[in-house]
Amino acid sequence: MVMTDLFDAYRLGDLALPNRIVMAPLTRNRALPGDVPGPLNATYYAQRASAGLLISEGTQISPEGKGYAGTPGIYDAAQVKGWRLVTDAVHAKDGRIFAQIWHVGRVSHTSLQPGGQPPVAPSALAADTQVFDGMAFVPASLPRALATAEMGRIVSDYRAAAVNAKAAGFDGIELHAANGYLIDQFLRDGSNHRQDRYGGSIDNRARLLVEVLHALTGVWPALRVGVRFSPFSGANGAHDSDPMATFSHAIARASEFGLGYLHLVEGETGGSRVLPAGADIGKLRALFKGAYMANNGYDRMMAEDAVASGRSDLVAFGRPYIANPDLVERLRAQAPLALPDRATLYGGGAAGYTDYPCLKAPAVAS
Numbered sequence: 001m002v003m004t005d006l007f008d009a010y011r012l013g014d015l016a017l018p019n020r021i022v023m024a025p026l027t028r029n030r031a032l033p034g035d036v037p038g039p040l041n042a043t044y045y046a047q048r049a050s051a052g053l054l055i056s057e058g059t060q061i062s063p064e065g066k067g068y069a070g071t072p073g074i075y076d077a078a079q080v081k082g083w084r085l086v087t088d089a090v091h092a093k094d095g096r097i098f099a100q101i102w103h104v105g106r107v108s109h110t111s112l113q114p115g116g117q118p119p120v121a122p123s124a125l126a127a128d129t130q131v132f133d134g135m136a137f138v139p140a141s142l143p144r145a146l147a148t149a150e151m152g153r154i155v156s157d158y159r160a161a162a163v164n165a166k167a168a169g170f171d172g173i174e175l176h177a178a179n180g181y182l183i184d185q186f187l188r189d190g191s192n193h194r195q196d197r198y199g200g201s202i203d204n205r206a207r208l209l210v211e212v213l214h215a216l217t218g219v220w221p222a223l224r225v226g227v228r229f230s231p232f233s234g235a236n237g238a239h240d241s242d243p244m245a246t247f248s249h250a251i252a253r254a255s256e257f258g259l260g261y262l263h264l265v266e267g268e269t270g271g272s273r274v275l276p277a278g279a280d281i282g283k284l285r286a287l288f289k290g291a292y293m294a295n296n297g298y299d300r301m302m303a304e305d306a307v308a309s310g311r312s313d314l315v316a317f318g319r320p321y322i323a324n325p326d327l328v329e330r331l332r333a334q335a336p337l338a339l340p341d342r343a344t345l346y347g348g349g350a351a352g353y354t355d356y357p358c359l360k361a362p363a364v365a366s
């Protein structure tokens with residue numbers, strides 16, 4: 001039997017990935033004023049271009065979709081121009097990059113919102129989490145519930161972000177439906193207490209997801225669209241009384257669109273991979289027709305095993321990519337991995353961002 005290897009090429013629709021290693025979306029809070037990506041961000045992503053696929057950090061689809069200082073947006077011309085620097089730099093290094101499009105919903109603070117307004121959410125229930133307002137970590141503000149009549153505008157904002165991602169030269173998009181942000185808030189009964197057609201039954205709670213995927217696949221070929229969920233994570237106060245039922249439904253509905261990939265955070269986001277009783281990642285994966293991208297705490301051995309066993313087509317590495325721009329080469333060489341400096345994870349400049357060295361200096365300085 002020929003075993004599939006982590007370093008084997010993968011065909012994601014018409015996109016040829018040279019290996020199965022993906023750079024997971026990572027929030028680094030280094031956008032310029034106006035939430036505009038700049039040359040520093042372009043350098044950072046280009047340094048990591050040997051990944052089979054890069055996924056951008058979450059980029060907000062509207063000013064209201066922002067929950068932390070310094071995260072980039074993808075809703076105005078200056079931001080599109082900034083992202084173009086990033087995609088051009090990645091393509092110049094023969095890389096491929098998807099934009100992760102993001103609305104934080106209630107995971108925000110009035111000080112980050114247009115006009116100091118409360119953030120929006122399915123229901124007026126505060127998230128049990130903290131956000132960074134540029135000075136300090138502060139508790140998320142009490143949100144206001146979106147009116148039914150506003151839902152069309154939210155979907156339009158997602159659609160516009162998809163159009164902008166094309167204009168910015170991305171190779172595809174990933175819908176951020178994980179980690180307790182807006183789409184996840186609608187999916188889960190802990191945060192969605194609505195009584196209109198966007199709340200109540202699982203089908204209703206998945207309505208925003210389905211409407212957004214419909215909009216995104218009207219802009220991009222479905223195979224250039226991925227979706228990320230974190231069914232068993234309590235990130236940002238996410239809670240559901242029956243995550244297997246909720247996410248079985250959500251994933252089956254997402255699969256109907258013929259999307260390129262399903263990206264799952266397996267366990268607690270950035271934490272334990274131990275699943276609650278009754279949780280079954282294999283069952284969820286089996287509901288999706290496209291490629292499967294596994295994430296959360298993978299090392300080389302685990303990733304090799306996931307790919308060789310056929311359990312995963314692709315493996316997304318997050319934290320290892322912070323301090324190892326040449327992660328593919330290091331994994332291939334079974335070389336030791338550098339550890340990130342925690343003090344420079346979020347915000348700041350080049351230090352702890354673009355100054356992590358490769359194992360071997362490139363032959364030609366870049």
Ligand code: 8OZ
Nearest residue numbers: 027058068178179235269
């Ligand atoms: C870390 C800090 C801020 C945001 C996520 C976008 O968890 C994030 C995020 C992670 O998906």
